Amino acid sequence: xxLKRLMFKKxxxxxxxDWALLLIRIIPSFYLFYYHGYKKILGxxxxxxxxxxxxxxxIGIKFGYIFFGFFAALSEAVFTWFVALGLFTRFSSLLIIIxxxxxxxxxxxxxxxxxxxxxxLTIYIFILITGPGRYSLxxxxxxxxxx
Numbered sequence: 216x217x218l219k220r221l222m223f224k225k226x227x228x229x230x231x232x233d234w235a236l237l238l239i240r241i242i243p244s245f246y247l248f249y250y251h252g253y254k255k256i257l258g259x260x261x262x263x264x265x266x267x268x269x270x271x272x273x274i275g276i277k278f279g280y281i282f283f284g285f286f287a288a289l290s291e292a293v294f295t296w297f298v299a300l301g302l303f304t305r306f307s308s309l310l311i312i313i314x315x316x317x318x319x320x321x322x323x324x325x326x327x328x329x330x331x332x333x334x335x336l337t338i339y340i341f342i343l344i345t346g347p348g349r350y351s352l353x354x355x356x357x358x359x360x361x362x
Contacts, residue, residue, distance in 0.1 A: 235348075237348060243338045244298045244299035245295075247291055255291055256288040262284065264281045267281060267284035270320070286314070287314045298339070301350065301354065311335070312340055316332075319336060
């Protein structure tokens, strides 16, 4: 009976999809913030310039390195919190997706392993497509027809 429920039932329990969306928002966002965004946002202009200068020439942009580096740091440090809380989730996910795409390309061109950046990219594409779910600030603040 338990095996049948685990294997073939559409939902394991009530609101299981919303709980799964909550977990997929919180856990990767925490790790992206803690292991990547935190040190980048606090690194200041020298770190932001390094980030921008490392990535932007790959697409032919040779200016604004501090701005683009700050944008990457902001995505990994601040917008991860927005996604975790479910606030402006799709917009924040899109900004993280852009950052992870550039991070993945940087690692590929540098001959490094880009797997982690592409895993994060995939997770945030999933969140962008599905939305934040019921247990989010978006749902509670901005949805007129709450069900």
